[in-house]
Amino acid sequence: MSRSTLRSFTLLALAATTALAVACGTGGQPARPDVVATTSIIATLTKAVAGNEVTVGTIVGPGIDPHEYEASADDAARIGNARVLLRNGIGLDASLDRVIASSGQKIVVTVTDGIQLRRGESEGGKPEDDPHVWHDPRNAKIMVDAIAKALSTAFPDKASTFAKNAAAYNGKLDSTDAEIRRLIEGIPAANRKMVTNHDAFGYFIARYGLTYVGAVIPSVSTAGEASAKQLAELQETIKREGVKAIFAENSVEPKVAREIAKDTKITIVDDLYGDSLGKPGSGADTLDGMLLTNARKIANALK
Ligand SMILES: [Zn+2]
Structure with a gap:
């Protein structure tokens, strides 16, 4: 050509x-x-x-x-x-x-x-x-x-x-x-602990008997920012509680969450669907698909 x-x-x-x-x-x-x-x-x-x-x-x-x-x-x-x-x-x-x-x-x-x-x-x-x-x-x-x-x-x-x-x-x-409940029940009880990027998954956590340990942005809005002291405390809690993973949402760049996961040597799942759907074809482009996709990612990271 x-x-x-x-x-x-x-x-x-x-x-x-x-x-x-x-x-x-x-x-x-x-x-x-x-x-x-x-x-x-x-x-x-x-x-x-x-x-x-x-x-x-x-x-x-x-x-x-x-x-x-x-x-x-x-x-x-x-x-x-x-x-x-x-x-x-x-x-x-x-x-x-x-x-x-x-x-x-x-x-x-x-x-x-x-x-x-x-x-x-x-x-x-x-x-x-x-x-x-x-x-x-x-x-x-x-x-x-x-x-x-x-x-x-x-x-x-x-x-x-x-x-x-x-x-x-x-x-x-x-x-x-019902399907989400079965997935979460498959996680060993001691592992059912969630650290999230911002405080967006509280209703899910309460519904399925998980435990909320903390958030990297300790706020129900993404506009907030944790202090250095709060982040140090979160790292301590992650180690003390034996938390397996940090869960961040698809709509925010989880820079600090990534650093904390690295420092504490735990997994980061950076593509939960929190405040918005997934793109068409992602399997998370409906609410039921989004909730189920999240449950699978959580069960997989905490098993
Ligand atoms: Zn939010």
Whole structure:
């Protein structure tokens, strides 16, 4: 192939890629979705309820940290044009509050309302409400019901389909819950100890009888940072308790967690799904798939 042929071939390939990107919109999303969800977790639950009846858009996509997300003008337009906006609340998507308020969207539903919250760590040391409720499938079911209610209010003629889809997905969450329990029960009891990157897995830990030992970022937000003293104490605790692994999430670069794992000579699992779904095809691109993938990684590292 001559250099000029190669060049035109490259340009052609580039043009094809660009055309594909335009056709798919932002990450394969509909340009003007009927419903917009703030996070990938809420979006996947909404798609399970919506089926093919309405289109669903996501603001904070897979692999992206919702705690520190910066909204774009395009996000504001999609929120404003949708029939309803679904949010997590409890501080997780607070970075979007301003863009939601200025978008003109009147119907804003917090899908975690009514869930019993655990108190998690905060940078100030004062326990804070933990927004990562979906790591307990029972809470996810409450979210599914809230989403079905919100969609049925917005699109009343499709209510019976939403109710049917919600019941089917909640059944799936029940079987996922049972499967996770079996996986965690396979871990020797003395090894069921978790050190995480930020305090994001508290509901999972509580649901499946694991023990929370500490977090590298001792906060339910990723915005915090541990002091040198706190990190030294964490290292001591890891050694004293015989902790097997540190678990970090896919949406944050776990630099400090890696150093601590190295210093204490334990394993680091750096790809748990905490605050966001996995990419399409990862097996963690649904909530049930994400929870099950996490359980397998945890069981494997602690066995
Ligand atoms: Zn988080």
